[in-house]
Amino acid sequence: MGLFKIQVPEKHKKKVGYGLLFLLISFGLFLMYLPADYFDTGEAMCLSVRFFDVECYGCGLTRGVMHFIHFEFAEAWEYNKLTFIVFPLLVYMLLFEIWQRFLKPNTKEKLPPNQ
Numbered sequence: 001m002g003l004f005k006i007q008v009p010e011k012h013k014k015k016v017g018y019g020l021l022f023l024l025i026s027f028g029l030f031l032m033y034l035p036a037d038y039f040d041t042g043e044a045m046c047l048s049v050r051f052f053d054v055e056c057y058g059c060g061l062t063r064g065v066m067h068f069i070h071f072e073f074a075e076a077w078e079y080n081k082l083t084f085i086v087f088p089l090l091v092y093m094l095l096f097e098i099w100q101r102f103l104k105p106n107t108k109e110k111l112p113p114n115q
Helices: 010-033 047-052 061-069 073-079 083-103
Strands: none
Touching (some): 010 061, 010 083, 061 073, 073 083
């Protein structure tokens, strides 16, 4: 279960979970601090555009996400329509992974030994 195979001692799980949440929120705030059009200019980094001059389904996703988190939904839709599916799923998956691995209360109760 989980995306990564990181073993964290039980006593440090909550600290690691809160640290990851802090990093995730900090990264989101950093992206909010940047202007929405920060990634709009420049050369495309997509390999399919560079080598074959064909746009893939991911082209414009970074720019679309930047406009999406700045609440500029029309621009996000113009860059990539999949932004409205991919970004919420990505946020959900990250938060769910952090919850499952680090913050979920331990529901395993120790059973008394058989007598």
